[in-house]
Amino acid sequence: MIIPGVINKNYRQDMxxxxxxxxxxxxVFLLVIVFTFxxxxxxxxxxxxxxxxxxxxxxxxxxxxTGLCGQFSLGQSAFLAVGAYASAVFIVKLHVSxxxxxxxxxxxxxxxxxxxxxxxxxxKGFYLAMATLAAQFIIVWVLMHWKSVTGGSDGLVIPSLTxxxxxxxxxxxxxxxxxxxxxxxxxxxxxxxxxxLGRAFIAIRDNDLAAEMMGVNLFRYKFLAFFIGCFYAxxxxxxxxxxxxxxxxxxxxVNESIWMLGMLIVGxxxxxxxxxMGSVFIRLIDLFAQYLSTVISxxxxxxxxxxxxxxxxxxxxxxxxxxxxxxxxGLYHRWEIGKASVRLHPYAR
Amino acid sequence: xxxxxxxxVTGLMIGGVYGLVALGMVVVYKSTGILNLMHGxxxxxxxxxxxxxxxxxxxxxxxxxxxxxxxSGLLYYGIQWVTIRPLIGQPILATVMMTFALNFxxxxxxxxxxxxxxxxxxxxxxTGRWLVGGVSLxxxxxxxxxxxxxxxxxxxxxxxxxxxxxxxxxxxxxxxITESTGVNVRQIFAYSWVVCGVIGAITAILLSSIYDVLPxxxxxxxxxxxxxxLLGGLESLPGALIGGMIVGVAxxxxxxxxxxxxxxxFRDIIPFILMLLILLFKPxxxxxxxxxxxx
Numbered sequence: 001m002i003i004p005g006v007i008n009k010n011y012r013q014d015m016x017x018x019x020x021x022x023x024x025x026x027x028v029f030l031l032v033i034v035f036t037f038x039x040x041x042x043x044x045x046x047x048x049x050x051x052x053x054x055x056x057x058x059x060x061x062x063x064x065x066t067g068l069c070g071q072f073s074l075g076q077s078a079f080l081a082v083g084a085y086a087s088a089v090f091i092v093k094l095h096v097s098x099x100x101x102x103x104x105x106x107x108x109x110x111x112x113x114x115x116x117x118x119x120x121x122x123x124k125g126f127y128l129a130m131a132t133l134a135a136q137f138i139i140v141w142v143l144m145h146w147k148s149v150t151g152g153s154d155g156l157v158i159p160s161l162t163x164x165x166x167x168x169x170x171x172x173x174x175x176x177x178x179x180x181x182x183x184x185x186x187x188x189x190x191x192x193x194x195x196x197l198g199r200a201f202i203a204i205r206d207n208d209l210a211a212e213m214m215g216v217n218l219f220r221y222k223f224l225a226f227f228i229g230c231f232y233a234x235x236x237x238x239x240x241x242x243x244x245x246x247x248x249x250x251x252x253x254v255n256e257s258i259w260m261l262g263m264l265i266v267g268x269x270x271x272x273x274x275x276x277m278g279s280v281f282i283r284l285i286d287l288f289a290q291y292l293s294t295v296i297s298x299x300x301x302x303x304x305x306x307x308x309x310x311x312x313x314x315x316x317x318x319x320x321x322x323x324x325x326x327x328x329x330g331l332y333h334r335w336e337i338g339k340a341s342v343r344l345h346p347y348a349r
Numbered sequence: 350x351x352x353x354x355x356x357x358v359t360g361l362m363i364g365g366v367y368g369l370v371a372l373g374m375v376v377v378y379k380s381t382g383i384l385n386l387m388h389g390x391x392x393x394x395x396x397x398x399x400x401x402x403x404x405x406x407x408x409x410x411x412x413x414x415x416x417x418x419x420x421s422g423l424l425y426y427g428i429q430w431v432t433i434r435p436l437i438g439q440p441i442l443a444t445v446m447m448t449f450a451l452n453f454x455x456x457x458x459x460x461x462x463x464x465x466x467x468x469x470x471x472x473x474x475x476t477g478r479w480l481v482g483g484v485s486l487x488x489x490x491x492x493x494x495x496x497x498x499x500x501x502x503x504x505x506x507x508x509x510x511x512x513x514x515x516x517x518x519x520x521x522x523x524x525x526i527t528e529s530t531g532v533n534v535r536q537i538f539a540y541s542w543v544v545c546g547v548i549g550a551i552t553a554i555l556l557s558s559i560y561d562v563l564p565x566x567x568x569x570x571x572x573x574x575x576x577x578x579l580l581g582g583l584e585s586l587p588g589a590l591i592g593g594m595i596v597g598v599a600x601x602x603x604x605x606x607x608x609x610x611x612x613x614x615f616r617d618i619i620p621f622i623l624m625l626l627i628l629l630f631k632p633x634x635x636x637x638x639x640x641x642x643x644x
Contacts, residue, residue: 072442119625122632125441126384130579131628134621137572141618145611254571258449265446310460317450317457324443324450325435 001339017190035179038172046172048287050243053178054236055279059263060189061232063275067264068193069225070205074129075116075136076260079230081143081252083109083237088156088247089149098161106234112139113230114223121219124208136254143249155248158241168242178239185232190272192228201225205270262320268330277331282316289315355485356601362490364597365497366555370574371581371589372504373548379584380517380541383433384441386448388549389570390455395421395553396562397459400468410471418550425546426539433542434535452567459564470557493555500551501590504544508586517541521584576620580627582637592635596620 001023008014018027038046058080066072073079087105090096096104116135123131143150150156160169161177168174192198200221203211212218241247259282267278293311323330370389377385395417402413432451436443478485508514516537519527528534556566577596581588600616607615633639 066442072445074445119628123628126378126445126583127579127628127632127634129384129445130575131625133571133575134625137621138618141614145614254568255453258446261442261446262450265442269440269442310457313453313457313460317453320446320450321432321454324439324447325432328439328443 001343003343015194031183035176038175041172041175043172046175047243048283049175050178050239052280052283053175053182054239054243055260055263055283056182056276057185057239058233058236059260059267059275059279060185060272061229061236062260062264063270063272064189064192064201064232065225065229066261067270067275068198068205069201069222069229070208071117071124071222071225072129072261073132073135073226073229074254074257074261075132075134075139076229076233077252077254077256078136078139079109079113079233080237080240080256081247081249082112082139082230083234084240084247084252085143085150085156085237086234087238088158088241091158091241092156093149102235102238105238106231109234109237110227110231113226113233117223117226117230121222133254136257140249140252143252150249153248153250155246157246160245161242169245174242178243181235181239185235186272186276189232189275193272197221197224202270259316262316265320265328266323266330268332271332273335274330274332277335281331282319285315285319286312356605357598358486359490360598360601361594362486362494362597363600364594365494365590366552366559366593367573367577367597368581368590368593369497369500369548369552369555370570371577371593372501372586373545373552374574374578375581375583375586375589376504376517376548377541377545378578379521379586381433381520381538383444384448384575384583385545386445386571386575387428387451387455388545389574390452390459390564390567391421391424391546392549392553392556392570393562393564393566394455394459395550396470396557396566397463397468399554399557400470400562403471404468414554417554418547421546421550421553422543423546425542425549429539429542434538456564456567467561467563469561489558493558496551496555497590500548501586504548505586507544513537513540572617573620576624579634580620580624582634584638585634585636588634588636596623599623 002019006020008019013019018024037049041049058076061079062073062076083105086108087098087101090101090104091098113135116132119128119131144153146152160167161174162168166173168177193202200211200216203214203216204218204221204225208218240251244251260279263278263282264275265278266281267276268274289312292315296311327334370392374385374388377383377388398420399413399417402408402416403410408416428451432447433444436447477488479488479491480486508518516527516532517540519530519532520534520537520541524534527537560566573596577592578589580595581590581592596619599619603615603619627635631637
């Protein structure tokens with residue numbers, strides 16, 4: 001938020017994301033708070049933080065693909081699976097250094113996404129949604145049936161991540177890594193939309209024919225959008241490996257893909273901050289639903305186990321439906337309104 | 350040879366029912382431009398309700414079937430009123446997510462009420478086999494296939510000859526121009542959802558005569574109905590039937606000849622592979638409308 005009286009005098013100031021000294025102080029303060037969470041949180045909550053970080057990375061990828069470029073994908077969780085399996089196979093079968101597989105898993109997922117994205121050049125709208133849904137089903141099927149490499153439904157077990165004597169599987173150590181990765185990816189995502197690439201994406205989203213007339217190479221940029229979006233999913237997949245330590249194809253269902261789209265909608269399409277807000281919000285809501293389901297199963301014992309699987313779905317569905325009907329621009333829009341009303345305090349509601 | 354013919358017949362019959370799943374979604378897409386992704390789960394709900402009526406409450410067969418069909422139509426009417434109408438003018442992603450959310454909502458209701466039980470409806474279609482020209486036909490499959498063909502014919506005639514059908518076709522072509530000629534577009538929207546609901550209920554009844562009722566149908570509609578719909582073209586009624594039959598035949602042959610090579614389960618992705626292949630060469634599906642876009 002830029003308070004009245006702060007004037008941009010040059011290009012650098014105009015483009016700055018964090019502009020004033022107050023903003024810097026607040027940002028650093030916030031980061032310090034967030035990054036000291038693992039010190040005083042127990043393992044459960046630290047795990048939850050890792051989970052949120054993974055979600056944020058994957059949803060940021062979806063934000064670039066869907067929110068910026070308008071190519072919506074119902075297969076993000078499958079691309080996450082590609083990243084996870086790529087790094088797992090590199091580590092377990094080929095004994096590549098885990099750190100080297102971080103970019104490798106991103107690139108593999110990106111290339112697989114790009115292959116499915118080829119159809120995006122010819123089809124759009126619902127047809128594209130279904131092409132990516134096809135990717136979801138086909139990828140999970142291949143992971144399930146290519147037993148010699150992926151281990152089929154048994155999956156793969158990943159050894160722990162170490163640097164010298166420092167082990168990331170001990171205590172809450174992985175949490176720092178996850179949050180740092182999420183931060184880096186978020187900065188990238190935030191900056192992509194301010195470059196030529198991002199502007200080309202936005203032009204394609206708004207009207208791809210008009211963009212092509214203006215000299216945006218549709219094939220190249222749609223492919224790039226798929227590559228970058230799935231690259232993010234791949235990085236999230238790498239982190240997922242070390243979060244669960246034992247992966248199998250069932251962790252990457254179609255529902256997870258839809259949840260990610262839901263997070264994007266709840267957060268607000270087309271803004272990186274919105275993607276982050278949406279992921280955190282939906283994950284917290286899901287946590288609340290789990291709590292709710294324990295309460296429900298205590299009050300109505302005959303509902304029993306069904307409550308656990310169903311309550312989360314109901315809450316998620318309701319949240320998405322309510323946002324679509326009442327605030328289709330998402331949490332980010334609310335946040336902007338809040339900031340504006342603080343800035344204009346006596347004059348605006 | 351005999352084997353191939355019997356595989357072909359089985360495939361066509363399975364495919365007919367698949368086409369029926371796609372039909373309901375095509376009807377809605379044709380006139381409202383909305384992809385109805387909750388269709389499968391709504392069908393499951395109807396299946397469970399049919400069980401509740403017939404077995405738990407002991408309502409006579411014909412009455413309960415009628416009740417299901419009417420209820421399904423009303424449910425779709427209400428749903429489009431409450432959830433789909435506010436989304437007019439929003440990007441298509443909104444409607445996709447909305448129908449997915451409703452899909453989850455139905456799944457949750459089913460999970461709460463029936464704990465995902467697998468239920469067998471009392472059979473109301475003769476079981477057994479007929480032998481026709483050396484090919485043995487399962488009776489319930491044949492009956493539901495014939496019913497599918499009748500339903501397709503009926504919906505086709507409805508679109509071709511009734512005033513409502515004419516209105517739906519007009520809205521599908523261009524809703525703005527249609528509205529300016531004095532057609533109540535909102536009403537047409539609502540009615541096409543009702544038609545979809547009725548078709549969904551009939552599909553659920555026919556499916557429950559072949560398979561047990563279980564929540565897996567929801568995914569089934571997603572993983573079979575949608576590719577079929579795209580394969581045939583989103584707006585095309587014959588496309589749904591023909592696409593369904595192509596997928597059905599491909600599935601049966603895939604199960605027989607390709608499954609031994611890859612270790613089973615190939616039928617799960619055949620519809621998607623076919624769909625991707627066809628979309629590469631005909632981006633609008635086999636019989637879909639090629640829309641010309643202008644900036």
